[in-house]
Amino acid sequence: MLRATFPQFWAFALEHLLVLPLGAAIALIWVNVSPESYYSFTYTIAFTVNDVAMVFFFGLMTKEVVEATAPDGLLYPWRRALLPVIAAVGATTVSALIYVRVVDVLDEPALRVAWPVTFGTDIALSYFVGRLILRRELVPFVLLLAIASNALGFIAIALFNPTGELRPVAGAAIMAVAIGLALALRRARVKSFWPYVLAAGGVSWFALFRGGVHPALALVPIMPFLPHAPRDPGFFVDASPDAHDALSRFEIVWRHPAQVALFFFGLVNAGVSFHALEPGTWGLPIAVIAGKPVGILIGAGVALAAGLHLPQRVGWRELVTVGFITAIGFSVGLFLCTALLPPGQLRAETSMGDLLTLAAAPIALVSARLLRVGRG
Amino acid sequence: MTSPRRAIISTVFLLTAAGFAALLAQSAPLPNRPDSLKFAAIGDNGTGDRPQYEIAEQMTKAHATFPFDLVIMLGDNMYGRQTPADFVKKFEQPYAALLKANVMFQASLGNHDRPENVSYRPYNMNGQRYYTYARKNVRFLALDSTLMDTKQLEWVDATLGGAREDWKICYFHHPLYSDASRHGSSVDLRLLLEPIFVRNGVHVVFSGHDHVYERVKPQKGIYYFVSGAAGQLRRGNMRPSAETAASFDQDLSFMLVEVAGLEMHFQAISRSGRVVDAGVIRRPSGANPPTAR
Numbered sequence: 001m002l003r004a005t006f007p008q009f010w011a012f013a014l015e016h017l018l019v020l021p022l023g024a025a026i027a028l029i030w031v032n033v034s035p036e037s038y039y040s041f042t043y044t045i046a047f048t049v050n051d052v053a054m055v056f057f058f059g060l061m062t063k064e065v066v067e068a069t070a071p072d073g074l075l076y077p078w079r080r081a082l083l084p085v086i087a088a089v090g091a092t093t094v095s096a097l098i099y100v101r102v103v104d105v106l107d108e109p110a111l112r113v114a115w116p117v118t119f120g121t122d123i124a125l126s127y128f129v130g131r132l133i134l135r136r137e138l139v140p141f142v143l144l145l146a147i148a149s150n151a152l153g154f155i156a157i158a159l160f161n162p163t164g165e166l167r168p169v170a171g172a173a174i175m176a177v178a179i180g181l182a183l184a185l186r187r188a189r190v191k192s193f194w195p196y197v198l199a200a201g202g203v204s205w206f207a208l209f210r211g212g213v214h215p216a217l218a219l220v221p222i223m224p225f226l227p228h229a230p231r232d233p234g235f236f237v238d239a240s241p242d243a244h245d246a247l248s249r250f251e252i253v254w255r256h257p258a259q260v261a262l263f264f265f266g267l268v269n270a271g272v273s274f275h276a277l278e279p280g281t282w283g284l285p286i287a288v289i290a291g292k293p294v295g296i297l298i299g300a301g302v303a304l305a306a307g308l309h310l311p312q313r314v315g316w317r318e319l320v321t322v323g324f325i326t327a328i329g330f331s332v333g334l335f336l337c338t339a340l341l342p343p344g345q346l347r348a349e350t351s352m353g354d355l356l357t358l359a360a361a362p363i364a365l366v367s368a369r370l371l372r373v374g375r376g
Numbered sequence: 377m378t379s380p381r382r383a384i385i386s387t388v389f390l391l392t393a394a395g396f397a398a399l400l401a402q403s404a405p406l407p408n409r410p411d412s413l414k415f416a417a418i419g420d421n422g423t424g425d426r427p428q429y430e431i432a433e434q435m436t437k438a439h440a441t442f443p444f445d446l447v448i449m450l451g452d453n454m455y456g457r458q459t460p461a462d463f464v465k466k467f468e469q470p471y472a473a474l475l476k477a478n479v480m481f482q483a484s485l486g487n488h489d490r491p492e493n494v495s496y497r498p499y500n501m502n503g504q505r506y507y508t509y510a511r512k513n514v515r516f517l518a519l520d521s522t523l524m525d526t527k528q529l530e531w532v533d534a535t536l537g538g539a540r541e542d543w544k545i546c547y548f549h550h551p552l553y554s555d556a557s558r559h560g561s562s563v564d565l566r567l568l569l570e571p572i573f574v575r576n577g578v579h580v581v582f583s584g585h586d587h588v589y590e591r592v593k594p595q596k597g598i599y600y601f602v603s604g605a606a607g608q609l610r611r612g613n614m615r616p617s618a619e620t621a622a623s624f625d626q627d628l629s630f631m632l633v634e635v636a637g638l639e640m641h642f643q644a645i646s647r648s649g650r651v652v653d654a655g656v657i658r659r660p661s662g663a664n665p666p667t668a669r
Contacts (some may be wrong), residue, residue: 035561035563035564036563036567039563039564039567040567043567043568107455107456107488108487108488109458109488109489109490109491110485110486110487110488110489110490110491110522110523111487112491113491113523162523163523163525163526163527163528165527273563273564275558275559275560276559276562278487280487341523342523342524342525342526343524343564343565343568344521344522344523344524344550344562344564344565345487345521345522345550345562346487346522346523348564
């Protein structure tokens with residue numbers, strides 16, 4: 001399930017956790033030194049990066065989730081995910097409610113439209129921080145929460161986009177064709193991932209684009225149809241170079257291009273002029289750092305009342321620390337922000353607020369120490 | 377004459393001439409023609425505090441001799457709580473005399489305004505974040521710079537493209553050009569809006585957000601004003617640059633504007649009633665950009 005060895009773990013950190021911050025750091029410096037050239041450049045490539053290249057990043061994220069449904073996987077059997085899903089509903093709801101209230105108190109009510117950004121959890125960073133500070137058996141719970149929160153976030157940006165125009169009928173009709181195509185390829189036992197990605201993925205991209213949903217999610221409904229290994233190799237465990245199943249081949253081919261996409265994603269979207277910031281910027285970090293632990297406790301309470309059970313040796317102290325870890329929005333938060341808000345002050349403040357959610361990592365560390373739920 | 381002496385005399389002469397010109401400009405009266413369009417511009421006004429009321433009193437005083445029937449609001453029309461009582465305290469009371477005189481307020485919203493304020497009847501936004509209207513020979517576009525999405529940009533392009541009035545004036549909260557140090561220019565928005573404005577021959581743009589007054593030198597043929605000090609002031613916040621034509625950051629201010637045929641006269645007026653900047657923009661007949669004096 002989480003079989004990465006320690007050297008693999010640090011290799012993972014190098015591969016997954018550096019490129020986006022690097023892009024973001026360059027963006028922050030560039031935009032505050034030469035805003036005109038920064039925006040000229042990033043506006044030119046924004047569509048290619050955000051709407052096309054990021055398709056493969058989310059494809060890889062979905063691949064991890066699809067494999068997790070196989071035996072030995074996090075989501076096998078699916079009932080295991082039920083409690084984290086309910087906890088995620090609690091975490092996202094409470095964070096969003098706090099956010100709406102906090103931006104009002106901070107006298108920037110226009111920011112209220114950005115509440116779906118509170119749903120974002122950076123899966124890779126959560127995994128990394130979780131592995132660093134929590135007992136090993138708690139990490140799957142963190143990942144399940146992150147996946148569920150992000151899934152809710154993707155739904156929220158589709159349904160509650162303040163400027164988007166949802167065309168559900170047209171989008172659903174074209175998506176049905178895309179899924180039918182993927183199903184036909186699976187039935188025909190097509191082993192290469194290319195027809196799935198190019199044909200079914202292409203139609204899916206168009207379906208989302210036409211339907212008013214962010215097309216970067218185009219491979220999310222297609223990846224489950226790709227043939228995969230009978231057992232889950234483990235979350236964030238690199239596919240073996242000699243693996244032959246379509247899902248693993250997809251990862252082998254797209255792993256590094258997706259990292260390039262992630263770098264440019266940081267470069268294009270994290271450029272925030274410090275002059276644009278107002279107190280409302282603090283709304284997002286305050287809401288998620290306060291809201292996620294409280295919401296997870298409430299959600300878990302509801303789940304327990306409904307007869308579900310927490311994993312062994314998981315109590316309220318563990319849940320609070322997990323809540324802090326899942327408050328890290330970073331890459332997914334930035335994506336939700338970009339998908340939701342056009343360029344301007346609201347996006348700048350929300351993007352910066354999302355970068356500030358990184359503060360949840362040291363808070364989680366302190367929480368683990370104080371509540372004695374760490375690895376020690 | 378030795379060259380240092382010549383330089384000193386030249387400098388003194390130039391400074392005197394510049395000072396005299398500035399005085400002339402500041403006292404330049406508005407023509408106040410009976411058939412012209414007269415309007416006022418206020419930004420960042422809705423504090424409900426004494427300074428907002430004092431600017432409102434100056435507006436009322438100006439209205440007695442310069443009967444404008446329109447006020448364009450440049451956003452942040454209300455700060456803090458925005459309950460029905462706040463709408464009275466921060467809008468209806470300070471501008472009561474103007475409202476009573478049937479002066480119409482046409483608002484655009486800023487980042488401190490609640491989005492639902494588009495439905496507040498005295499703002500005359502008819503529930504729209506962005507909208508257009510024509511008065512005499514002027515086409516106004518009130519935009520929502522807080523959420524400048526693709527759909528709005530397409531609408532701006534189409535609306536300006538179809539406008540047949542002599543003057544095209546856009547107003548919104550975030551300034552495309554500003555030399556105030558707190559916020560400054562919204563370059564991200566400038567790259568989106570400026571090409572549309574240039575392509576469609578916009579003449580003048582009004583914004584707020586920075587709590588100062590600034591007139592920017594024409595940029596690609598377009599005149600930009602920042603008038604965001606009708607309720608709050610950031611004293612000493614201006615950092616004039618080569619692009620600054622005039623600025624004032626020592627007191628609150630508002631603007632009076634008169635469009636008479638192909639001329640647009642303007643004044644920036646402080647809380648004490650002093651004219652701190654004035655001038656006229658001439659729009660040549662045809663599609664050429666206007667020239668200013």
